[in-house]
Amino acid sequence: xxxxxxxxxxxxxxxxxxxxxxxxxxxxxxxxxxxxxxxxxxxxxxxxxxxxxxxxxxxxxxxxxxxxxxxxxxxxxxxxxxxxxxxxxxxxxxxxxxxxxxxxxxxxxxxxxxxxxxxxxxxxxxxxxxxxxxxxxxxxxxxxxxxxxxxxxxxxxxxxxxxxxxxxxxxxxxxxxxxxxxxxxxxxxxxxxxxxxxxxxxxxxxxxxxxxxxxxxxxxxxxxxxxxxxxxxxxxxxxxxxxxxxxxxxxxxxxxxxxxxxxxxxxxxxxxxxxxxxxxxxxxxxxxxxxxxxxxxxxxxxxxxxxxxxxxxxxxx
Amino acid sequence: xxxxxxxxxxxxxxxxxxxxxxxxxxxxxxxxxxxxxxxxxxxxxxxxxxxxxxxxxxxxxxxxxxxxxxxxxxxxxxxxxxxxxxxxxxxxxxxxxxxxxxxxxxxxxxxxxxxxxxxxxxxxxxxxxxxxxxxxxxxxxxxxxxxxxxxxxxxxxxxxxxxxxxxxxxxxxxxxxxxxxxxxxxxxxxxxxxxxxxxxxxxxxxxxxxxxxxxxxxxxxxxxxxxxxxxxxxxxxxxxxxxxxxxxx
Numbered sequence: 001x002x003x004x005x006x007x008x009x010x011x012x013x014x015x016x017x018x019x020x021x022x023x024x025x026x027x028x029x030x031x032x033x034x035x036x037x038x039x040x041x042x043x044x045x046x047x048x049x050x051x052x053x054x055x056x057x058x059x060x061x062x063x064x065x066x067x068x069x070x071x072x073x074x075x076x077x078x079x080x081x082x083x084x085x086x087x088x089x090x091x092x093x094x095x096x097x098x099x100x101x102x103x104x105x106x107x108x109x110x111x112x113x114x115x116x117x118x119x120x121x122x123x124x125x126x127x128x129x130x131x132x133x134x135x136x137x138x139x140x141x142x143x144x145x146x147x148x149x150x151x152x153x154x155x156x157x158x159x160x161x162x163x164x165x166x167x168x169x170x171x172x173x174x175x176x177x178x179x180x181x182x183x184x185x186x187x188x189x190x191x192x193x194x195x196x197x198x199x200x201x202x203x204x205x206x207x208x209x210x211x212x213x214x215x216x217x218x219x220x221x222x223x224x225x226x227x228x229x230x231x232x233x234x235x236x237x238x239x240x241x242x243x244x245x246x247x248x249x250x251x252x253x254x255x256x257x258x259x260x261x262x263x264x265x266x267x268x269x270x271x272x273x274x275x276x277x278x279x280x281x282x283x284x285x286x287x288x289x290x291x292x293x294x295x296x297x298x299x300x301x302x303x304x305x306x307x308x309x310x311x312x313x314x315x316x317x
Numbered sequence: 318x319x320x321x322x323x324x325x326x327x328x329x330x331x332x333x334x335x336x337x338x339x340x341x342x343x344x345x346x347x348x349x350x351x352x353x354x355x356x357x358x359x360x361x362x363x364x365x366x367x368x369x370x371x372x373x374x375x376x377x378x379x380x381x382x383x384x385x386x387x388x389x390x391x392x393x394x395x396x397x398x399x400x401x402x403x404x405x406x407x408x409x410x411x412x413x414x415x416x417x418x419x420x421x422x423x424x425x426x427x428x429x430x431x432x433x434x435x436x437x438x439x440x441x442x443x444x445x446x447x448x449x450x451x452x453x454x455x456x457x458x459x460x461x462x463x464x465x466x467x468x469x470x471x472x473x474x475x476x477x478x479x480x481x482x483x484x485x486x487x488x489x490x491x492x493x494x495x496x497x498x499x500x501x502x503x504x505x506x507x508x509x510x511x512x513x514x515x516x517x518x519x520x521x522x523x524x525x526x527x528x529x530x531x532x533x534x535x536x537x538x539x540x541x542x543x544x545x546x547x548x549x550x551x552x553x554x555x556x557x558x559x560x561x562x563x564x565x566x
Contacts, residue, residue: 100446109531131334291546308556
């Protein structure tokens with residue numbers, strides 16, 4: 001039986017992690033179909049049909065799908081599920097919110113946040129904030145699996161031409177009403193997919209001081225991250241949080257500034273290729289995962305860092 | 318309004334996790350255990366709502382082995398009125414826990430069920446959503462702000478893109494983020510008083526729920542270790558290393 005991928009999108013275009021989830025789906029079975037549920041989302045459906053790994057697109061549109069409410073989405077997927085062996089989605093807030101609702105309706109014990117596909121029923125997933133890796137085998141007939149997007153490469157985004165089949169919309173769930181979404185618009189790369197991330201922690205001492213980080217991030221073409229402590233203190237908004245309960249990032253370069261390195265933060269960044277830690281406390285746990293550690297006062301080090309960057313002839317973007 | 322709050326006993330968030338040598342799991346013997354952190358936020362929020370007069374009763378529930386009852390006792394010490402301990406041994410998957418909670422909800426008839434958004438041991442992030450599916454109730458996951466209105470809640474949710482606000486009709490499920498509030502500490506007199514509050518004990522099998530795992534844990538192992546890095550003397554050296562050695566800038 002084929003695998004069903006749930007596409008994540010914003011009604012205009014696919015969200016990038018759909019491509020990573022498609023890769024994971026294609027590692028489970030070569031026959032991957034994708035369902036896209038939205039409102040006026042034809043353009044995103046078309047993008048989905050162009051992914052070479054997708055063999056068929058199922059598109060469902062209705063006004064009550066505009067805001068991705070799990071209560072509206074789950075019945076659509078549950079209805080389609082009888083034709084599929086696996087339901088796959090990214091383990092970001094979209095998939096985390098939606099997939100368990102589907103799994104419970106299907107009486108399936110969900111496998112969350114896998115980082116590797118061993119076989120069609122066996123997967124590796126991190127537990128305890130990534131301090132242990134569990135190999136698990138699902139014995140349910142139908143499997144609901146969410147994937148950690150940064151652990152799978154995005155699939156090719158063009159060259160495919162899967163047929164798009166329209167399917168009927170379901171009823172609206174009337175007890176949940178969307179009010180508003182406050183998205184923080186930024187010209188910087190997305191935190192989840194950026195090649196370089198510069199993150200600040202409690203050591204930044206104020207939201208204003210984050211401009212020291214912003215400056216460097218702009219110079220490097222980097223995304224800005226933060227520890228939970230920095231978000232809790234109100235220095236920066238929640239969408240920047242990296243860690244066990246925030247985002248997991250795997251950039252080529254992660255620069256942790258004024259971050260002590262609690263287990264919960266390390267869970268979100270320790271797979272980064274190169275890690276730099278700047279902290280005045282030489283005993284801070286962040287140094288245990290850093291490739292390059294600089295024991296220094298960040299308020300002296302960051303301006304110097306900027307100066308040194310300005311001296312370079314070229315910077316990779 | 319009556320609020321049921323589900324709490325889970327987990328390895329304390331400050332404990333350095335050690336994987337058992339035989340690959341069967343992580344070391345839990347003689348390890349400090351605590352309430353799952355966002356479950357503390359769930360209890361705190363329920364108690365706060367009761368303090369404003371908008372809720373009449375807060376009931377704390379846990380599902381698990383004998384010692385799991387400590388988490389209910391702790392909830393009672395910070396303001397929950399009574400407790401329920403559903404006894405079940407072994408690995409409990411979120412699906413089994415949500416089926417147990419469904420049975421209890423059918424009996425207790427709460428208006429709201431709160432719990433943490435994720436347990437920090439298995440990191441599943443499923444139980445609240447599964448329970449709301451089984452009950453066909455609205456769900457507000459990853460809540461960082463809750464406004465109680467008449468028979469409605471306005472909930473701000475933390476999502477990858479920022480914040481989202483939804484309005485849900487009660488009865489409803491809310492899963493709580495760590496930023497929802499600042500959980501209080503139990504005072505000594507309240508800890509003493511909590512000892513007298515009732516905890517009802519039920520066994521999972523009496524509820525007719527099969528808790529046997531559907532997902533087999535084949536092995537648990539240490540993640541690959543990072544190679545030890547170096548300390549650099551100054552910023553100039555750092556930038557040179559990033560440019561010429563790591564070649565990332």
